[in-house]
Amino acid sequence: MTEEFGAAQRQVEEILLGGERRYTRQQVREKAGVPLDRSVMLWRALGFATVGDDDMVFTDSDVEALRMTQELMLAGIIEPETTTATARMLGQHLSRLAEWQVHLMTDILAANPELVSDERQLGRFIERLVPDLERLQNYTWRRHLAAYAGRALASPGEQLQVQSEVVGFADMVGFTTLTRRANEAELVTMVDRFDAMTAEIVADNHGRIVKMLGDEVLYVADSPQQGAEIALRLLEAAEADPDLPVLRAGMAYGRVLNRFGDVYGSVVNIAARLTGVARPGTVMIDRALADALAGIDAYTVRSRRPVSVRGFSRLKCAVLRRSEESKVPSINLVPDERPRRKRR
Structure with a gap:
């Protein structure tokens, strides 16, 4: 059963990351056009473990996330001095959400061992589950965003911080x-x-x-x-x-x-x-x-x-x-x- 769950872990990881791990941190920062020290800082602030220079742990999604962060900073939407704090906040809150979702997923897999032993079934299950979770998270986020935005627009001169x-x-x-x-x-x-x-x-x-x-x-x-x-x-x-x-x-x-x-x-x-x-x-x-x-x-x-x-x-x-x-x-x-x- 342990070996089966090891294979399941690899299968799930590849689906969730949107592709295979193919870049080192130097390669990912070059493709994103972000200074190395900033990319390392953001990676740590998000709560992820430090990786070696030659470790190929990054995906195309990591490149896109770094590029997007850089564009938001250049546009003045995210201030450079608050970038680390913003990443830390996202990492802390979303890591708790991810932990709960993984517990949910492992309970389902433990109750349905045929999913673990059959990679095609496992892949189909994850591919159905993740989009639903994303839609639910996006809906909840937008509802909270609307509530806070309404409060801010109701008192435009008030300092909400x-x-x-x-x-x-x-x-x-x-x-x-x-x-x-x-x-x-x-x-x-x-x-x-x-x-x-x-x-x-x-x-x-x-x-x-x-x-x-x-x-x-x-x-x-x-x-x-x-x-x-x-x-x-x-x-x-x-x-x-x-x-x-x-x-x-x-x-x-x-x-x-x-x-x-x-x-x-x-x-x-x-x-x-x-x-x-x-x-x-x-x-x-x-x-x-x-x-x-x-x-x-x-x-x-x-x-x-x-x-x-x-x-x-x-x-x-x-x-x-x-x-x-x-x-x-x-x-x-x-x-x-x-x-x-x-x-x-």
Whole structure:
């Protein structure tokens, strides 16, 4: 079976790369008309391993990608000083997508060994699958592009890289302990349910997931009310789900730097620190967000004593809760008729 999967790997690689490996890095940069140091820099930034001078690992697609990058730079669309950062961002995000897709593909091949043993069948399967994945990725990218473009065109004078946003973290309490007790299947179920629940709640309340960090999610929202709803609904949904531990959350409000899909600044750090000191089942917020939510009937904001955390001395904070009048019925995004597990 190992030899069969080795042959399958070679077959799949040739189809995915669009041809055979035929160029060294010197040859590919000459054909693309790109300086060698720039081609090496981009290759590394995309997350690929360094190759030797005489290794023939590049294809015609690599030549075209380098040539296209050079043309975008010459046209002024990509600034030379941001080229590496752009390549790094693409490599990091797409590598995670590729990893998931490869797991999907290997599971299918393992369940259908006849595909591996027959190169013609394997080739036909890959040639059918890859275009469908490409179309789905392109559709999703265009929808997100349209959403962000609409936002930018609605406020043409607004600087979108630095703006006031709510930054929030939510993590599963006691996840490390759970990983020692649970088996692999239980952990997969837990993480999948957390990811699905988070994606639905953040999207429904007009937020954006910046990234998932194992047992934690980092998200942003444009308005204080949207951020508050996301945090409270995440905690309520986790409480109603027997397969998830209790969550805790921390949020802060202020100027945030958005760069290459990530967020930076003291507001992000404050939100992270508040999450670390929040008690299970509670939402801790900074003074700026507390002031923005004060007077809104849907929430209660109770000040707490200042806390000293890494990087911040006597940080003013408060606990955010839903007011009694606005409490909603328990949320269960994934119906489950099993009896509720007693949490420890």
